[in-house]
Amino acid sequence: MNARPEAPAAASSLYTNRRVAPLLALGFASGLPLALTTGTLQAWATVDGVSLQAIGFLTLVGSAYTLKFLWAPLMDRYTPPLLGRRRGWMAVTQLLLALSIMAMGLLSPGQALLPLALIAVFVAFCSASQDIAFDAYRTDVLRKEERGAGAAVSVLGYRLAMLVSGGLALVIADSWLGWGNTYILMGVLMALAILATLWAPEPEAPAAAPATLGEAVAGPLLEFFRRPGAIVLLVLIVLYKLGDAFAGSLSTAFLIRGAGFSATEVGTINKVLGLGATIIGALAGGALLAKLRLYGSLMLFGLLQAVSNLGFWLIAVSPKSIVLMAAAVGVENLCGGMGTAAFVALLMALCNHRFSATQFALLSALSAVGRTYLAGPLAPPMVEAYGWPSFFLVTVLIGLPGMALLWWRRADIRALDRA
Template sequence: MQAWATVEDVSLQDIGYLTLVGTAYTIKFLWAPLVDRYAPPLLGRRRGWMLVTQLLLAVAILAMGALSPSSALMPLALLAVLVAFLSATQDIAFDAYCTDVLRKEERGAGAAIKVMGYRLAMIVSGGLALIMADQWIGWGNTYMLMGGLMLLCALATLWAPEPEHVARPPRTLREAVAEPLHEFFTRRGALAVVLLIVLYKLGDAFAGALSTTFLIRGAGFTPTEVGTVNKVLGLAATIIGALAGGSLMARWGLYRSLMAFGLLQAVSNLAYWLIAVSPKNIWLMATGVGIENLCGGLGTASFVGLLMALCRQRFSATQFALLSALSAVGRTYLAGPLTPPLVNWMGWPGFFLLTVVIALPGLVLLKILRGTIDDMEKQGEA
């Protein structure tokens, strides 16, 4: 939508306001208790919400294709807000569904497939959609096509299985709001686990906060070179890392995977340090970006597996939404604001060495909490 508004000469200030459309994703935990408490009449508590949101998403996206940002920016923006709300609600239901339906040994593979699906969707709705809109069928028709793809996705919801054990939903809305928090925070070590969630990918978040700026401004590569490597090699490496992480998790278990992938995730930041201290070399840059994304994919797979393991089935929608929101705290409120002054103070090489150090407290806390994580994983199965 940002690109569409740009090519139709919408003012820069109005385009800036469009970035607020995605706010629903950061506050989705506020209405997650409704998804836990109530169920549509078809397909059960999780698949029912997934189907409803997917059908409404298809209609809303199709409606966006009938408008134009140059002549109907406000109606288009309101539809986009609706799309974001429905999409965030679909996320709530789908994350809860994955938590409920996957067996313990399947969580790693499930997390990997989720990452792969998300990354492939970024290609389709990002790069491919821009090409189709610009060169083939126009913007309106591209939105129509995306709405049709959303309808096709709804078929998977119809065919998907129900969880083997269906938990009793909360009896009241008050219980749906209060009990997930009470149940989680009365577990032994709950606050320490929350801190772990914030810290586990913090080093990775700092390293990635200005990685594109570093490669262009700090290392001297062209936007085309960086874009090609990030979009092609980086994306492929992330998918491979997530799939490999899911496979290894099934054999290693949750704690061992978190520790091994967390260490690799931290050490892989040295690839950016090496790029920073070496003469410009496209092959070194591609290798470094590939390694960093591969290890990041491994860490993401184990981290999503951790979030699923920590959720209790009765409240999985609310608890997963809350935990995933907490996981964004470090990226949003620490890595984003603090990275520029740190780079100005230390330079790029020193900064990337610091990101390895930033990753260590999370790993130390993980080791301390090994028994707690095992206990909470067992409680989450109840």
């Protein structure tokens, strides 16, 4: 974690300064390819009459996103000839993404499924690589008081890209351009992201790259585990959003099956109100983080995101009400967005700038452990054993150990603001 000179930033200038503003477009570029290799590609294959078994095979395309930490050391060690270590890799991956997404548009799943799937695998690999470079760049370029705002703007860009490459792409393909031309259009949008990479500034004090590939592989782990309380910090990363993950893992199923709302009602509330509340929460969290600092933000937002699960408990014990459902979803997403802004700021603060590509990739992979291996498998039997009301009460309690651990190690978290 490199020290750098800084001055307190006014909240009004956080989102417009040269280091934070480009992250909106760069976050958009980060989110654009995901749906094009998952949901949108599956929709295209379905329309083209591809079998369900083959469509199921397409879910393997996104494996690169969970394995990206394996080649992150290469992006720490080596520097492209132009634009520096972080922006250089961003520009390279964005160019490859633009060309490969357009190439997908020249094929069709009904006639050339295997070549299309192979290109989609390459798109996912380039997209995961872009994420590595972008996360490292964001970590390196932001000052401490800008981390929350930078995380918020990135989330906003990413969510907007998911809307464009997900729902909007389906509308464009079905009603206007057709599938192939829609993918070509998405490739053009990706190419425009290179302009944001060119506009984005270099970090104020770029850290030296690892001297050898061996150092790039081993250095991030050795540097991290030499810190006091390193193991406890890793446990905190797993626990911080665990209660939120348990509640969110079955929230849609609960609203439809448990509370009796229609899929249209749930989809409309989740997509419109839920997305808007998440964005507002992330932006508000980013601004508040500059005032509350890292520990205060993590504690306040963490408690709010745990308590907000009570909204689903209230739905479970109350008569059916669309207003109550909208309020609960809105509050839960608002608090979750605030918690996400603080949590991403924590991950950035924990990274040493020499190894930020590898360390951020590893820490973000670790943060998914609770959601993937605990919440996903354990939530359904908990509901079957205890029922929906008790389940959501338990999710509040699941969020408390992370808060206790955060309070216990508050000195370590406060030290990150001084580093």
